[in-house]
Amino acid sequence: MVSSGLPNPVVPAQRPKIKRRPVAWLLLPAGLLIGTLFVCTLTVVRISLGPRYAEWDGWSLSAYAEAADPYFLSIVLNTVWLAVASAILAVLISFPIALFMVRTASNFARRVVLIGIMLPMVISLLVQSFGWVAILGPDGLFNQIAFAITAEPRTFTLLFNSTGVLLGLVQTTIPLAVLPIISSLGGIPVDLEEAASVLGAKRLQTYRHVILPLAAPGIIAGTILVFGFNTGAFVVPLLLGGSRVSTIAVIIRDQMGTLFNWPLGAALSVILIVIALSMQAANRLIGARSQFER
Numbered sequence: 669m670v671s672s673g674l675p676n677p678v679v680p681a682q683r684p685k686i687k688r689r690p691v692a693w694l695l696l697p698a699g700l701l702i703g704t705l706f707v708c709t710l711t712v713v714r715i716s717l718g719p720r721y722a723e724w725d726g727w728s729l730s731a732y733a734e735a736a737d738p739y740f741l742s743i744v745l746n747t748v749w750l751a752v753a754s755a756i757l758a759v760l761i762s763f764p765i766a767l768f769m770v771r772t773a774s775n776f777a778r779r780v781v782l783i784g785i786m787l788p789m790v791i792s793l794l795v796q797s798f799g800w801v802a803i804l805g806p807d808g809l810f811n812q813i814a815f816a817i818t819a820e821p822r823t824f825t826l827l828f829n830s831t832g833v834l835l836g837l838v839q840t841t842i843p844l845a846v847l848p849i850i851s852s853l854g855g856i857p858v859d860l861e862e863a864a865s866v867l868g869a870k871r872l873q874t875y876r877h878v879i880l881p882l883a884a885p886g887i888i889a890g891t892i893l894v895f896g897f898n899t900g901a902f903v904v905p906l907l908l909g910g911s912r913v914s915t916i917a918v919i920i921r922d923q924m925g926t927l928f929n930w931p932l933g934a935a936l937s938v939i940l941i942v943i944a945l946s947m948q949a950a951n952r953l954i955g956a957r958s959q960f961e962r
Contacts, residue, residue, distance in 0.1 A: 709941065716934035723930055731931035735939065740919070744939060747899055747915040750830065754837035755845075755894040759887055761838065762845035766886075769846075770853040788840050797907040800836050801827065804908075828910035836904040841897055845890035852886025853879075892951050896944045916940050 719728040734740070765785065769778050788796060803809045804826040811824055826832050856879065864874040880887075902917040909915070916936055923933035 712934045712937050712941075715930050716938050718931055720929055720931050723934075728931070731929075731935035734932050735935045740936065743914045743919055744916060744936075744943075746830075746913070747917075747940075748943065750834060750837060750905075750915065751895045751898040754834055754841065754898050755891045757834070757838045758841050758845040758894045759849070759891050762842055762849055762890060763883075763887070765842075766846050766849035766853055769850055771858075785843050785846050789843050793840060793903040794907075796840055797836060797904055800832065800839075800908055804832050804835070827908065828912050830909070830913055832908040833905050833913050836908045837898045837901060840901075840904060841894045844893040844897060848886040848889040848893065849883060850886070852883040856882045888951060892947055895947055899943055900940060 715723045716731050717727055717729070718724060719726050719730060765781065769781055772778055801808070805811075806827070808827075810826060814824060826835070860878050860882075861874055864878050865871075869877070900917050901915065902921065905913055905915040906918055906921075909918075916939065920933045920936050920940075923929040923936065
């Protein structure tokens, strides 16, 4: 056999074939969770369409007719008002906090503020609500400070009313508003502010025409999160509102737990779900229109 003198070509080794499992299996845990929630929602809808004490034996719209009573409608409106007001206040408080965390050069200050923000997510709502009771009560910290300043036996009524409930709702949901705003502000280059100042824009004009429009997705997301969370809030309205402030979640507890009126409680639950889904649909619609205009 005659050799050509050229080196033998190197044949690359064949890699073993790896069996790839379907990626759909990765969605199984989330699918089970969402499927369970979907079944529970359908169950609530079915109970709302049944007569009292015979929820599974017949069909009736009496629960929705009862929910249309002015008393329950006023509770629904009060719940929506508290959710909207708390969402607006939480976003207004959270924006400067998020801006500080994004722009500060101190890692220590950023961590301290982050720990303070995340504390409401770690501490139980029950403990936080009782803390507000100790602060806002007739002999609480707030009235003690007011007495020390004015030297007059004044008693500010901030407990068992809408003011106390609103304060509790805002304080417990600030993390839900801060984190999305931080995400939006973190993607805004500082060069844009410098360019705006070079072009003669004042600080307020820069925030109005540059920062706020670019941070709008995070602001809207935080607003929706706070609104959706507070429409179904139960512990804070129950402890800080007492029997004087009623929300949908508290009334649902009373109807299903105390009065055993399951159809009415389920009908109010359906109304609560519709309110939350309507907010999500409005957000999608606004987002689709803004992208179309661009």
